[in-house]
Amino acid sequence: MSVQRNKYPMPHQPPEERVHNFKEVPLGYKTDIAMAEAKRCLQCKTKPCTKGCPVEIDIPGFINCVKLGQFDKAAEIIRAKNSLPAVSGRVCPYEDQCEGECTLKKAGEPVGIGRLERFVADYERLKGQVLPWKQPVKNGHRVAIIGAGPAGLTAAGDLANMGYDVVVYEALHAPGGVLMYGIPEFRLPKTIVHSEVDYIKKLGVKIEYDVVVGKSMTVPELLKDFDAVFIGTGAGLPNWLNIPGENLDGVYSANEFLTRVNMMKAYDFPRNDTPVKIGQVVATFGAGNVAMDCARTSLRLGAEKSYILYRRTEAEMPARLEEIAHAKEEGVIFKLLTNPIQFIGTEKGVLKEVEFLSMKLGEPDESGRRRPVPIPGSEEKLAIDTALIAIGQSPNPLIPQSMPGLKLGKHGNIITDEDGRTSIPGIFAGGDIATGAATVILAMGAGKKAARAIDQYVKEKKA
Amino acid sequence: MYEILEKKVLSPNEKLMKLKAPLIAKKAQAGQFIILRIDDQGERIPLTIADFDREEGTITIIYLEVGKTTKQLGRLEVGDSILNLAGPLGMPSEIKKYGTVVLIGGGVGIAPLYPIVRAMKAAGNTVISILGARNKDLIILEEEISEYSDEFYITTDDGSKGTKGFVSNLLEDIIQRKNKKVDLVMAIGPIIMMKVVSDLTKKYNIKTLVSLNPIMVDGTGMCGGCRVSVGGKTKFACVDGPEFDGHLVDYQNLMLRNQRFVDQEKHACKVLEGQA
Numbered sequence: 001m002s003v004q005r006n007k008y009p010m011p012h013q014p015p016e017e018r019v020h021n022f023k024e025v026p027l028g029y030k031t032d033i034a035m036a037e038a039k040r041c042l043q044c045k046t047k048p049c050t051k052g053c054p055v056e057i058d059i060p061g062f063i064n065c066v067k068l069g070q071f072d073k074a075a076e077i078i079r080a081k082n083s084l085p086a087v088s089g090r091v092c093p094y095e096d097q098c099e100g101e102c103t104l105k106k107a108g109e110p111v112g113i114g115r116l117e118r119f120v121a122d123y124e125r126l127k128g129q130v131l132p133w134k135q136p137v138k139n140g141h142r143v144a145i146i147g148a149g150p151a152g153l154t155a156a157g158d159l160a161n162m163g164y165d166v167v168v169y170e171a172l173h174a175p176g177g178v179l180m181y182g183i184p185e186f187r188l189p190k191t192i193v194h195s196e197v198d199y200i201k202k203l204g205v206k207i208e209y210d211v212v213v214g215k216s217m218t219v220p221e222l223l224k225d226f227d228a229v230f231i232g233t234g235a236g237l238p239n240w241l242n243i244p245g246e247n248l249d250g251v252y253s254a255n256e257f258l259t260r261v262n263m264m265k266a267y268d269f270p271r272n273d274t275p276v277k278i279g280q281v282v283a284t285f286g287a288g289n290v291a292m293d294c295a296r297t298s299l300r301l302g303a304e305k306s307y308i309l310y311r312r313t314e315a316e317m318p319a320r321l322e323e324i325a326h327a328k329e330e331g332v333i334f335k336l337l338t339n340p341i342q343f344i345g346t347e348k349g350v351l352k353e354v355e356f357l358s359m360k361l362g363e364p365d366e367s368g369r370r371r372p373v374p375i376p377g378s379e380e381k382l383a384i385d386t387a388l389i390a391i392g393q394s395p396n397p398l399i400p401q402s403m404p405g406l407k408l409g410k411h412g413n414i415i416t417d418e419d420g421r422t423s424i425p426g427i428f429a430g431g432d433i434a435t436g437a438a439t440v441i442l443a444m445g446a447g448k449k450a451a452r453a454i455d456q457y458v459k460e461k462k463a
Numbered sequence: 464m465y466e467i468l469e470k471k472v473l474s475p476n477e478k479l480m481k482l483k484a485p486l487i488a489k490k491a492q493a494g495q496f497i498i499l500r501i502d503d504q505g506e507r508i509p510l511t512i513a514d515f516d517r518e519e520g521t522i523t524i525i526y527l528e529v530g531k532t533t534k535q536l537g538r539l540e541v542g543d544s545i546l547n548l549a550g551p552l553g554m555p556s557e558i559k560k561y562g563t564v565v566l567i568g569g570g571v572g573i574a575p576l577y578p579i580v581r582a583m584k585a586a587g588n589t590v591i592s593i594l595g596a597r598n599k600d601l602i603i604l605e606e607e608i609s610e611y612s613d614e615f616y617i618t619t620d621d622g623s624k625g626t627k628g629f630v631s632n633l634l635e636d637i638i639q640r641k642n643k644k645v646d647l648v649m650a651i652g653p654i655i656m657m658k659v660v661s662d663l664t665k666k667y668n669i670k671t672l673v674s675l676n677p678i679m680v681d682g683t684g685m686c687g688g689c690r691v692s693v694g695g696k697t698k699f700a701c702v703d704g705p706e707f708d709g710h711l712v713d714y715q716n717l718m719l720r721n722q723r724f725v726d727q728e729k730h731a732c733k734v735l736e737g738q739a
Contacts, residue, residue, distance in 0.1 A: 171683050173500055173507075173547040181685075210549040212683055216486050236685035240697065247692055247716050249723050256686035264506060264680065270734045273506035273531055274680070275727035349719040396684055398702065 005108030008037045010115055015329040019299045022185040022267060025326055026090075029112075031069075034119040038067035041111045044103050049113060052101035054445025055088070055154070057081045059098055059113055066116055075124040078117060083157030083200055084150065084444060086125055086192045087179055089118030091289075092441045093320045125195050136203065139163035141458050144226040146213045146399065149177020150440045151232035151431025153200055154447030155454070160203035162455050167226075169211040171398075174263060177234055178440065181263040182255070184293050186300070187323075190262075214402035219427060227461070228426050228454045231414060232447060235432035236396035241285060241389055245343030250279070250351025254290045254390035261297055276301070279385025283307040283354055285340060286390035287317040292324060294388040295332040306332050307382070311339040311359050311372045335382075337361070339374060343387060353381045393437045411436055420450030421457075428454055464544040465499075468521060474600040476528040477571060478537050479513070485520030487512075487550045493578035494556030494674065494706055497522065498682040500547035501535055508532050509679045509689075511575030511651075511705070512551060513604075522550075525574035525603065531731035552682045553705045556672075558582040562646035563589040565637060567630050567660060568608075569652020570596050575674060576651050577604050584611040589643075592616070593633055595656070599624035631659045638667050645669050650709065654718050661709035671709035675700045677720055692716050 011027045012018075018025055029037060041063045049059040058077050065074035078085045094100075094114035102110030143159050145152045148170040156166045174180050176193040201207065213219065213233075222229050238253035240246055257276065260266040264274035282298040284291050287310040298306040308327070310317065313336050317324060328334070337359040344353045358378035361370035395413045400406055407415045407423035413436050414429040416422050422429050430446030432438055469481035487497060496511045508530075514523035528534045539545070556579050564583050568576035573594050584590045592612040596602050597620045609615040617625025618633050626633055630650075638645055648671040650660040657673040664671040677689040677700050684702035691700055694711035698704060 171549060172681060173549075181681075210547050211486065212549055212552065215550065215552055216490060236681075236683065238685070238687045240687075247690060247697065247713075247720065249719055253687040256680060256688045259680050259686050265504075269727065270531075270731045272504045273731060275724045275731070277724065277727065349716065398683060 004040055007040075007109045007112040007115070008033045010112070015331070018186065019296075019330045022300055024189050025186050028122055029115055029119045034066055034116060035069060037112050038063045038116060040104065041067070042103055048101040048103060049098040049111075052097040052099075054097065054441050055082045055448050057117075062120060063111065063113070063116055066120060071120060071123045074120045078120055081448075082444070083154055083203075084196045085117055086121035086196055087150070087188060088441050088444065089114055089121050090188050090192075091183060091439075093439060095321060097441065125192070136161050136163045138165065138204075141165065142167070142226045143454055143458075144169065144222045144229045145232060146219075146222075146229065147171075147177060147232040147234060147431075147433075148175040148197070148207055149232055149234050149431065149443065150179060151234075151433075151443035151447040151450075152177070152230065153197065154444040155230045155232065155430065155451045156205045156447075157200045157203055158448055158451035159454060160200070160205045162451070164455075164458075166205045168205060168207045169213050169217075169222075170207060170209050171212040171233075172263070173209050175207055175209075177232075181259040182290065182293070183440075184258065184262055184297050186296070187293065212398065214398035219399060219403050223426055227458045228428060230420070230447070230450055230454065231399055231422075231427065231429040231433055232431045232443070233396050233399055233433045234443075235393035235437040237394040237412075238389065239392045239394060241340060241391065243340055243342050245345055245351070246389070248343050248345040248349055248351045250345075250385060251343060251387045251389065254284075254286070254294050254388055255393065257294060257388050258290070258297065261301070267301060277386075278303055280304045281307070281384045282386040282388065283309055283382065283384045284388040284390055285309050286392070287312075287319055288390065288392070289319045289323050291388075291390035292319045292327045292332075294390050296327055296330055298386070298388070299330055299332070303386075307335055307384075308332055309335045309338045309340060309354075309356065311337065312369065313337060313361065316369045337372060339372065341379070344381070351384065351387060353383045354387060355379060355381045393432070395433045395436065399433075418449065419453035420446060421453055426457065428457075464546060465548040466544045467539055467541050470539075470541050473525065473603045476537070477525065477601065477603065478528070479523060479525045479603075480536070480539075481521050481523045482545070482548060483520060484522050484548050484550075487548065488515045488517050488520045488522050491515040491522060491551040492555035493558060493582040494575070495551035495553050496575075496682075496705060497524070497548055497550035498552060498679065499524075499536075499545055499549075501532060501539075501545050503546065505535075505546065506532055507547070507680055507682065509552070509676065509682055509701070511674065511676070513574035513577055515578070525571060527571040530728045531735050534732060534735055549682065552701060554703070556582065556649075556706055558586050560587045563591065563643055564647045564649065565591045565593065565634060565645050566612075567593045567595065567634065567648065567650040567652070567656075569630060569650070569656040570601055572650075572652030572656075572674070573603050573608070576649075577608055579649065579651075580608050580611045589613045591637060591645075593618065593630045594625075595619070595630035595652070597621065629659070630656060631663050634660060635663060638664075638669065647672070648709075649673070649706075654714055654721070657709060657712075658714040661712070661714075665710045672706045673709040673712060674705045675707060675712065675717060676705065677717060678723060691720075
């Protein structure tokens with residue numbers, strides 16, 4: 001029997017429609033298509049896909065259940081390893097992970113593992129019976145988690161499943177971290193984040209909002225009340241281009257722009273109080289997922305033109321392929337091999353244009369990518385109303401500042417071993433605070449490893 | 464939820480509220496601020512902590528009703544609650560013995576000055592306080608601040624109380640007195656006031672701290688909306704400040720950045736008033 005070479009396509013909201021709303025873009029597989037896609041899986045004994053999964057899901061196992069129409073069982077298999085499947089089924093860079101290892105890739109497209117994960121998670125959620133797959137037995141130990149983002153929520157879910165009493169301290173007024181403030185509604189609906197968080201709460205996890213650890217309380221204080229502490233405070237500090245004019249009215253960090261729009265719902269101003277203004281022409285600097293989110297959000301807020309300015313070429317763009325494709329379909333204009341040198345404002349200090357240099361690719365740099373070098377005399381100006389700086393984030397310094405003795409790397413990241421142990425016993429860390437800005441799924445993987453290390457630490461301490 | 468335990472109308476659009484917030488009260492220090500959000504549709508706004516009581520587990524905020532959120536807050540009464548309150552945020556004032564310190568509060572900036580006056584006095588400084596406002600109705604915390612001050616002055620623009628004129632006139636008089644060297648000046652209030660004070664003290668080479676109030680969203684270093692240029696370097700008021708060397712702040716940029724959403728704010732106020 002021959003196998004269909006390509007993934008079954010997933011329906012999408014048409015580009016001309018979706019640029020005017022914040023509703024989700026990919027619409028998910030219907031049941032029959034999901035089962036057909038699951039049939040493409042060869043059920044390899046060696047499970048290469050699972051090796052590519054940071055949270056170790058038994059991928060052929062759940063796909064086999066989908067093939068047989070046993071969706072509850074599929075959900076149970078996923079939930080055993082992943083507390084946030086509706087999230088990872090939407091935002092994982094599958095092409096670099098599970099699908100990158102799929103045997104079918106040798107003769108066509110890999111199995112749509114991400115789409116199937118999403119299908120199962122959505123099935124489970126829409127059925128309205130998101131229940132823990134088993135109620136954990138309490139072991140009498142307590143763990144504090146700092147930050148309700150992907151790393152913290154995963155660690156919390158896993159520890160609760162092991163029987164720990166878990167309290168998550170979150171600085172903001174909502175859970176999810178980057179899932180809430182960073183990733184737009186059209187890519188990850190917030191109701192989904194809330195329902196994933198509800199699932200974790202059903203495991204017995206408590207979440208306390210408005211607690212800024214490092215300010216409202218300290219890690220040493222937490223260690224008096226808890227057997228261990230996990231720090232998952234993310235890479236909250238925006239990087240800047242460090243060029244003249246960056247403080248003009250009209251220049252935002254991607255974080256500020258996206259937080260206003262996503263978490264604070266500025267797209268629904270004045271019904272929601274937080275404003276945002278973008279004008280007619282928006283330029284986003286950077287070409288990662290966050291940059292695509294900024295450029296696509298701008299269109300939805302009514303920008304006439306939305307540019308991505310990037311100093312390398314499309315081949316070097318760090319964004320997921322799907323994000324780049326969606327941005328193009330929606331009309332985002334890519335100005336590649338372009339490096340900004342200054343922002344120019346009006347007399348009143350309001351942004352009016354960006355000056356940039358054209359680049360060409362030179363010799364490969366230490367990252368292996370060809371280094372962009374400026375072409376002398378190629379200065380040009382582009383009239384813009386808004387500039388969004390999306391060139392990465394650094395670890396948030398609040399906790400390291402308040403905890404002398406915690407070993408830090410040169411970028412302010414917390415140094416840990418493979419399993420999240422920091423230089424101080426009982427304190428664990430994972431996600432972007434340890435690695436620098438990376439992906440949701442890597443943070444989830446780090447939360448998972450740290451949960452195991454915490455369990456080992458608590459048991460050894462007791463022994 | 465954080466309950467309003469006390470409310471005072473200090474002047475027609477300036478209000479004081481004491482809020483139940485044990486965690487914040489336990490850690491609050493002079494110079495720090497909170498971020499609050501009234502309800503689910505609310506924006507996050509920063510307000511400096513005007514007082515705190517660790518035993519009682521309360522903090523006090525004083526605010527001028529200038530925008531939608533502060534106006535809405537002003538309509539709440541004792542027994543009502545606000546949805547979110549996070550803090551204490553920012554670096555505390557550096558309280559130590561400097562010698563003679565001149566502490567200046569302008570308008571609603573008098574509120575955050577109070578805990579600093581108290582702490583500076585307790586640290587053994589000679590405290591000279593100057594409160595300035597447009598008119599006598601806007602002078603607040605007079606008794607509280609004078610209690611901890613070795614010298615205490617009031618200036619009003621219209622002369623309705625204290626000396627007629629600006630805080631800077633009085634400050635210059637104090638600096639020029641030969642008998643007492645001023646070791647530190649601290650100014651909290653309207654940006655223009657802080658700028659004028661800093662320009663003056665720069666002439667006399669007196670270390671000057673100002674407390675800035677830029678627009679913020681998260682208040683934890685994440686968004687960078689509150690960035691200010693200090694000595695040519697970009698700093699975040701929420702995590703690096705809110706206090707900075709007054710001689711190094713780019714006030715013009717700060718004023719401009721604080722006007723970023725002025726049209727939207729006006730619109731939101733209109734909508735709110737339409738509902739009233």
